[in-house]
Amino acid sequence: MGKVVAVANQKGGVGKTTTVINLGAYLADARRRVLAVDSDPQGNTTAGLGVDKAAVETSIYQVLLEQASIVDAVVPTAVADLHLVPATLDLAGAEIELVGAVARETRLRQALQAVRSRYDFLLVDCPPSLGLLTLNALTAADSVLIPIQCEYYALEGLSQLMHTVRLVQKHLNPQLELEGVLLTMFDGRTNLSIQVVDEVKRHFRGKVYQSVVPRNVRLAEAPSHGLPILRYDPRSRGAEVYRELAAEVMRGG
Amino acid sequence: MGKVVAVANQKGGVGKTTTVINLGAYLADARRRVLAVDSDPQGNTTAGLGVDKAAVETSIYQVLLEQASIVDAVVPTAVADLHLVPATLDLAGAEIELVGAVARETRLRQALQAVRSRYDFLLVDCPPSLGLLTLNALTAADSVLIPIQCEYYALEGLSQLMHTVRLVQKHLNPQLELEGVLLTMFDGRTNLSIQVVDEVKRHFRGKVYQSVVPRNVRLAEAPSHGLPILRYDPRSRGAEVYRELAAEVMRGG
Ligand SMILES: Nc1ncnc2c1ncn2[C@@H]1O[C@H](COP(=O)(O)OP(=O)(O)OP(=O)(O)O)[C@@H](O)[C@H]1O
Numbered sequence A, B: 001m002g003k004v005v006a007v008a009n010q011k012g013g014v015g016k017t018t019t020v021i022n023l024g025a026y027l028a029d030a031r032r033r034v035l036a037v038d039s040d041p042q043g044n045t046t047a048g049l050g051v052d053k054a055a056v057e058t059s060i061y062q063v064l065l066e067q068a069s070i071v072d073a074v075v076p077t078a079v080a081d082l083h084l085v086p087a088t089l090d091l092a093g094a095e096i097e098l099v100g101a102v103a104r105e106t107r108l109r110q111a112l113q114a115v116r117s118r119y120d121f122l123l124v125d126c127p128p129s130l131g132l133l134t135l136n137a138l139t140a141a142d143s144v145l146i147p148i149q150c151e152y153y154a155l156e157g158l159s160q161l162m163h164t165v166r167l168v169q170k171h172l173n174p175q176l177e178l179e180g181v182l183l184t185m186f187d188g189r190t191n192l193s194i195q196v197v198d199e200v201k202r203h204f205r206g207k208v209y210q211s212v213v214p215r216n217v218r219l220a221e222a223p224s225h226g227l228p229i230l231r232y233d234p235r236s237r238g239a240e241v242y243r244e245l246a247a248e249v250m251r252g253g
C-alpha cells in the first residue's frame, strides 16, 4: 500500500508546491511509483508539471464531489513513474459545495483507496489555508510533511498548524503522523535564516530533515517551463538538495 | 470619508502583509490617519506591528460576528496615526460560522461604517484565499491593491483573482475599482523577474505602480522586531520604495 503524505502549511508561499513537484520527481527518478495530487484551486502543481488545465477532462474537483473516479483523473507527466491528479479552477467551489455534505472531510481518503496500491508515494499539495481541502488531505494522509520558509512569519503559524493536526488526529485520523519538517528558502547570508533554523530545530527536535533547501532561482524558473528541477537543471543546488531529501524520505526520514 | 483599500491576492507569500504594514506606516508618516485591518487568521499584520495577540481583548473575529463594535477593537501601534484592528486565531472559525448567515459578505462593510470617517485610509490585509474573509474585504472596499510577486506562479493566479473581483463588482460592490498592481520581491539579476514585470505591465496597462519593491532582507527582518521598515531601517532599499509607493497612492496611483 502506498504511503499518503500531505504537504501542508497554511502560511503562503513557503514551498509546498515546489516540494511536491521536486520531491515527487526525485522519488520517481529512484524508481518509486509516485502520484502527485493537486488539491489547491490555484493548480500550481498542475501548471508546474506542464499539464494544460484547459485540456484537463477530469480533475480532483469531480473526484471530491463523487462525479468521477480518481482513476479517470490520473494523467502522466514529463517524468516516468510520476503521475498527477490535476486541479482546475472549479475546485475553488468545492469547499462551499461540500459544507453540508455528510463525512465531507473523508472524501479524498475514500477516493484514494482506488489507487493507493498502484503507487509507493502519494503526495498531496495543499492550499495555504486550514479549510476543508487541507482537512481532506490530512484525513487521507498517513503523515504530514511541513515545509517551513526560513523567515519570521513562518514561526508564527506553526502552533496553529499543529493545533489543526492534533484536531485531525483526535477526530478524523488517529494514525496521522509527522513525516518531517523541511526548511526552505534558506539564505545563509542572513541572520534571520539562521535564527529561524535554530528555532525550528528546537521546536521539532529530531523531526527536521537534514536537507535544507537553499533559496535558488533555478527552482523558481523551472515551473515556467513546466518541468521539475530534475529535468530543468539537475546540477543546480536546489536540485541536489531535493535529491538528498528524496533519499531521506525513502530511508524513513 | 476614508478610503477602504483591500490588499488581496490568493497566491500565498506575495507580500500582502508586508504591503499593508509598510504602506500604512509611510502613509501615517505623511500625516494621513491610517487604520490597518488584519483579516487573516494567521494574524501576521498584528504580529508584524508588534501587537501581542495574547493581550488582544476584541479582535476582527468579534466584529464580524457582531459581538463587538469595531471601535472597541482598534489599538495603537508604534507609529502615530497608524491604528490596527487585530486578528487572533479564532478568526479561522469565522468562515464556517458565517456560512449560513444572511448577508454574510457584508459584515466588514457594515462594521467599517462606524470608523471610516476617522481615517484617511483603511487597509485590509487578506488571507491567501478567495473565501469569505477576502469576499468581505472586497465588498467593503472602494478599491483593491494587488501585490504580485515577480515569479511564475504569480501570473497563474491573476485570472482567477480578476474573475472574483468581477463577481464582487456584479453582485456585491459595483463601486469596487482596481487601486493598482504592486510588483514585489523583484530581483533584477534574474530573467524571471524581468519577464514577469513585462507580462504584468502588458496585462494591467497603466495600473502598475512605478514603485517596484525589490527583494530586500531588511523587509523580512523588520516583522521579527514588531516594527514597520520605517522604524526598523528607514534607509534600506525596501523602505525607500514603500515611501515612494505611499506618495503614488496619495497622488491617486
Ligand atoms: N528554494 C527556493 N528558492 C527560490 N524560490 C523558490 C524556492 N522554493 C520555491 N520557490 C518559489 O517561491 C514561490 C513560492 O513557492 P511555492 O509556490 O512552491 O510555495 P507554496 O507554499 O506552494 O505557495 P502557496 O501557499 O501559494 O500554495 C514560487 O514562486 C516558487 O517558484
Ligand SMILES: Nc1ncnc2c1ncn2[C@@H]1O[C@H](COP(=O)(O)OP(=O)(O)OP(=O)(O)O)[C@@H](O)[C@H]1O
Pocket: A010, A011, A012, A013, A128, A151, A152, A153, A154, B011, B012, B013, B014, B015, B016, B017, B018, B019, B040, B044, B126, B127, B128, B184, B185, B186, B213, B214, B215, B216, B217, B219, B220, B221, B223, B238
Ligand atoms: N520585498 C521583500 N523582500 C524580501 N522579503 C520579503 C519582501 N516582502 C515580503 N517579504 C517576506 O516574504 C514573506 C512573505 O511576505 P508576506 O508574509 O508579506 O506575504 P503575504 O502575501 O502576506 O503571505 P500570506 O499569503 O501567507 O498572507 C515574509 O516572510 C516577508 O517578510
Ligand SMILES: [Mg+2]
Pocket: A016, A017, A018, A040, A044, A125, A126, A127
Ligand atoms: Mg502551492
Ligand SMILES: [Mg+2]
Pocket: B016, B017, B018, B040, B044, B125, B126, B127
Ligand atoms: Mg499575509
